[in-house]
Amino acid sequence: MALLPILEFPDPRLRTKAAPVTVFDTELEQLVSNMFETMYEAPGVGLAATQVDVHRQVLVMDMSEERSESHVLINPRILEKSGEQVYQEGCLSFPGIYADVERALRVKVAAQRVDGTPFELDVEGPLAVCIQHEMDHLVGKVFVDYLSPLKRSLLLKRMEKKRRQSA
Numbered sequence: 001m002a003l004l005p006i007l008e009f010p011d012p013r014l015r016t017k018a019a020p021v022t023v024f025d026t027e028l029e030q031l032v033s034n035m036f037e038t039m040y041e042a043p044g045v046g047l048a049a050t051q052v053d054v055h056r057q058v059l060v061m062d063m064s065e066e067r068s069e070s071h072v073l074i075n076p077r078i079l080e081k082s083g084e085q086v087y088q089e090g091c092l093s094f095p096g097i098y099a100d101v102e103r104a105l106r107v108k109v110a111a112q113r114v115d116g117t118p119f120e121l122d123v124e125g126p127l128a129v130c131i132q133h134e135m136d137h138l139v140g141k142v143f144v145d146y147l148s149p150l151k152r153s154l155l156l157k158r159m160e161k162k163r164r165q166s167a
């Protein structure tokens with residue numbers, strides 16, 4: 001396994017649209033295990049392949065405290081969504097900043113496992129937020145896109161300041 005470098009905003013590669021996965025091979029398995037290692041090490045609760053500069057529709061998540069509920073979604077698509085919730089989101093591509101984003105409360109998603117087996121996932125609450133956030137990455141969208149221009153520029157300034165302090 002290996003840690004992968006995570007792209008940070010405003011890297012233009014974060015705007016890339018990921019292509020569907022068509023080959024389910026050991027290279028894909030390797031990518032998924034490297035993504036988990038990178039996400040756990042960061043630490044984060046979700047990671048899209050886009051964030052590690054691999055533009056294929058792959059995402060990994062684990063929102064459990066014990067790091068025991070891992071999910072891999074290949075070629076995910078939303079079948080149904082309902083309700084709404086506001087949740088404070090962060091992102092490994094935006095170190096140190098958090099913002100409230102409104103999203104669907106519940107989502108039903110169709111995806112494939114790492115071996116290509118199709119499955120469906122019906123979730124609500126924080127995991128539904130995470131899925132929607134990570135799926136956005138696969139189409140080149142990031143969570144600050146949902147904020148007002150003023151809120152967004154304040155947050156990005158704060159992120160820059162933190163980046164300079166830690167440099």
Ligand SMILES: [Zn+2]
Pocket residue numbers: 090091092093133134137
């Ligand atoms: Zn993110």
